[in-house]
Amino acid sequence: MVVGYGKKIRQAVRDVNRKAWKKYKCPSCSRTSVKRVANGVWQCRKCSTKFASGAFEFRG
Ligand SMILES: [Zn+2]
Incomplete structure (x- = not known):
């Protein structure tokens, strides 16, 4: 069904966004402050x- 397919896509998009905007642990200072600043580029605050x-x- 078309409806079920669209739901799956939306879930995948939400999952990607959650990972993209979540903070990650910094391998350098071990604090959870690494955020995405550009595609494939992350920076510790x-x-x-x-x-x-x-x-x-x-x-990391
Ligand atoms: Zn750091």
Whole structure:
């Protein structure tokens, strides 16, 4: 059914957004302050270290 398909897509989009906007633990200072600043670029708000990682999910 068309309705069920659309629901699945929306769930996937929500999941990606949640991962993209959530804060991640900084491998450098161990504080949960790493946020996405650009596609594949993440930065720690505490120690300002920048990381290149996944476009929508941080992998420290
Ligand atoms: Zn840090």
